[in-house]
Amino acid sequence: MKTNLYQSMSDDELFFSLVDRYAAGEIPAEVSSRFDALLQRPDYKDKVEVFKKAHGKLQLVMDGFYLNEEQTIEIRSFAQGASNMTEDEQQGIDDLGNESKISGMFRFLVFIAVFGLVIGGAIWKFTPEKHGKFDALYYLSYESTVLANDPVGRMDIVTADPSELENYFAKYPNLGFKVNLLTVPTGWTVKGATVIDYDFTKVGAILYSQNDGSDHLVQFVWKSKKEDLPTAYEGKEGDLTYASYTSEATNLISYSNGDDTSTLLVGRLSAVQMAKIAAAKR
Amino acid sequence: MSLSPSSLSYYLNTLCPLSDKLFQFSHACLLEREAALELTRSTFTEIADNLPSPGDGDTDLVALIRTAWKRLDRQVQYTAPKSGHRIFQEVFSKMNLESRAALISIDFLGLDEEQTAYALGLNEAEVCKALSAGRKLLINGNY
Incomplete structure (x- = not known):
């Protein structure tokens, strides 16, 4: 063709x-x-x-480039000027004026109020539930660096016992999802965990480190859909399908956990090495 | 021009969520944040006055890009400010405008060559040429 x-x-x-x-x-x-x-x-x-x-x-x-909330609201407002009032709404305003003995100034105020309600109502009705933008790669790359550099200061619970950590997540108030820890290879240990509480989502974070402290791997789990992450080349490891990304200093892979959550792994291991660790648990 | 409730819904629920993507396209083309913001604003102003037919998600974005591309002054030599991101200074500024537009549309926004050709008013051969030149600079730039 x-x-x-x-x-x-x-x-x-x-x-x-x-x-x-x-x-x-x-x-x-x-x-x-x-x-x-x-x-x-x-x-x-x-x-x-x-x-x-x-x-x-x-x-x-x-x-990393996106509009801020003020700019987004401004763009949404362009439709306001083009919105119309229905004939019934206009008639309602006229009736208000005709039937009452109120002053011209008061009628004008009523007109403004009804007009505001019509436009405001339309905007409110058609506006989807507002969630902040969660750029997972951007935020969690940063969080992984902070966690690895200051694990004791940043983690809610510091322990090498996986069952303690799973218990921590299970009892965390309003977390809303289950966190399964990775099975890390010999020479690696889980160090602890925390929950990062953004306004619009909570993220479970678990830090794993090599026993000599020379390398770290951070696992993030949060409620999301696959399409919430940017497109990337997909790889397969066993029955695990993952997307891989890279930045100046770290590699990242993401995959769906099969429920309504995703996992992001961030570290200096290669994408394939991280995928093998992720697949070992499944 | 007035918007019916269904048109208002289409504008607010379908097109407005694509504003970040249009801004990213504009930023890659114009290399500068404020100019990209202005192009995004003016495109949405035009769109609000003259809504395209609802598409299937991808085609909604194509319509936005097509409108922005028509508004963009292609005679201007856009330059990346020194305060801009490295990718604009070291990679995109070395590409011509068509290459930047094709690269960002296909490699970042996920459009195919046919959609990109329609959005940019080019034929597929011209899109492939622009894309390959852009990718070559991206790859060899070792950014």
């Missing part, structure tokens, strides 16, 4: 416009042999992996 398009492309155009599909295992059959041949060349050889990392960074950086 797009054969002519692909044939007319230079090597650079073909490689760089299809590198995402190659990474996703969806390279069109009609160009797969040409693409494979390009991958043998030194100038393209490692570019697929570099693209995956660059794509992850792009996602992370761009997610």
Whole structure:
């Protein structure tokens, strides 16, 4: 279907416009042999992996740009000027004026009040329940650094006993979801946990560390849907499907827990190593 | 122009939640926060006065981007301010405008080439060319 398009492309155009599909295992059959041949060349050889990392960074950086609440409200208000009143509402206002013996000033105030109610009511009715924006990658990357740097100061409970931690989460007031700890490999220990209470969501956080303290892994669990996180390349480890992201200093993977919660793991381990740990529990 | 309740609902519940995405598109194109904010505002003002037909989520975003792209002055050489993020200074500012728009639409906003071509008023070959040039800079920039 797009054969002519692909044939007319230079090597650079073909490689760089299809590198995402190659990474996703969806390279069109009609160009797969040409693409494979390009991958043998030194100038393209490692570019697929570099693209995956660059794509992850792009996602992370761009997610950090968003409108603040005031700007969002301003954009919503553009519809107010264009809203109309129904004939019945207008008639109601007219009736108020005709039937009463009140002064012109009072009628004017009534008009303003009803108009405000109509517009305010419409905005209120059609406005979805307001939740703050929770940019999980942005906030939790930061939280992971803070937790690892100051575990005692930041954690509610410091213990290496997993059952104590599960009990802590089970009894946490209004947490609303269950937290299952990871089964960490030999040489790693759970250090403690806390609940980060944002205005609009609670996040369970568990810190694991290597026994010599040289590396850390933070597990975050919170109520969310898969689409709440930015798109990323998906990997599989056993029956676990996960999305991986990367930043300057850490790797992150996210996956659904099969209920209405997600887990985000943040650490310096590779995405595949973290996925193996996550899959071990399942 | 007045909005019926269903149009008001479409504006508030479907289009307004896409304002962050339009802002991100605008930011990547214009390289500067205030200019991106102004383009986002003016696009939504135009949209409020002339609502597109409801789409299926992806196509709602396409309509917003198409409107913003038409409003954008493509003769201007946009530059990233020194106070801006590194990605604007070191990567995006080296791309031409079409490459920035294609890259952000496909690699960040998740549109496909066909939707991007429609939004940017280009054909698919032009989108692929712009996208490949943008990705090459993104990859080789080793950002």
